[in-house]
Amino acid sequence: MLEARFLGLFFAALLAALPLHANRELKADNGDQSLAGLEKRVAADPDNLELRYDLGIAYTEVAMNEEDEEALDRSLIIFKQILKDDPNNAKTRAMLGSNTVMKAQYVSIFSKLDYVEEGYTILDELIASDPNNPDTRLIRGINASRSPGFLGRGDVAEEDFNWLLTDLQKSANTYDDNYRRTIYYYVGDWYLDDRDKRCVELLLKASQLPGAPRLTDDIEKSLKKAQKRFPSTYRKLTQ
Structure with missing residues (x-):
């Protein structure tokens, strides 16, 4: 019982720190970004992967703000569908990793850490394959920086944040x-x-x-x- 309570508190803290709002912050609003508005825009332009990605983000916001598992599942479906059409879409895969961690809130106590590890593996593999992608560096860095110490992600946060600060100083960045x-x-x-x-x-x-x-x-x-x-x-x- 104590273990279950501890893990429940751990996941509550971890999920509150997921980097969704950072991902939304990286772009200026372009059109109606509300959930209802994005649903309409995607229906009118279903081949627009960027719109579909934004819709997945909007569902993730609902999942976080309202602790809505159904909205979270919807976001996971959207991100997985995007990756079928565009397997190399790094930011979508990063959000899939983050939302896989979030899903741990709703599964059996025996499976929670499996979901966290799966999400982290997705993020780590993204950085290993493309270490110079600032979007995935930022998403992984925030995840790592807000994770409890016993998960051993402090070095990961330091690596990603140092990389980002160094890259900010380069004249070639955009x-x-x-x-x-x-x-x-x-x-x-x-x-x-x-x-x-x-x-x-x-x-x-x-x-x-x-x-x-x-x-x-x-x-x-x-x-x-x-x-x-x-x-x-x-x-x-x-x-």
Whole structure:
């Protein structure tokens, strides 16, 4: 009974940290992004894989916000169908990995870790096959950074986040301000949780860049925590 309760709490914490909102943040809204709106747009243009992907993301949002297993299953079906048409679609496979982890919330206590391991395997294989893909680096990095320590994903988070920060400095990258903002926030928030003063600089950078509104409140909250935790660093960087 205690083991079941522990694993239940573990998965509640893990699922709350899934990187769905990061994935949504990486693109500006283009048309009606509501679930109902996307259903209509996909019905009118069923061969549009990007629209179908957005619909899968919308169902995932419902699954997360409302703890709706049916919506989660629908998203898994959508992502699997996209991969049948486009097996090399990395961001779709990454979301399939993340949602496989989420599915662990609803399965038998004896199968939960199997789903987590399957999801992580998908993400790890994506990075192994294409280590220079920032989308999958970010998704995997967030997953790893929010996972409990006993899963041993801390090194994975460090690898992915260091890669992203290094890539941000390269003139050849094509990140827009919205993308940069997203990376700065998630890496900065990880440093904040780890009580590392480097969080201040990254969260300040995130707060100073324009972007879609989804992360604005989260950035402001984390920056306030960083200011309180590292007041001297904050004053030095804002003078």
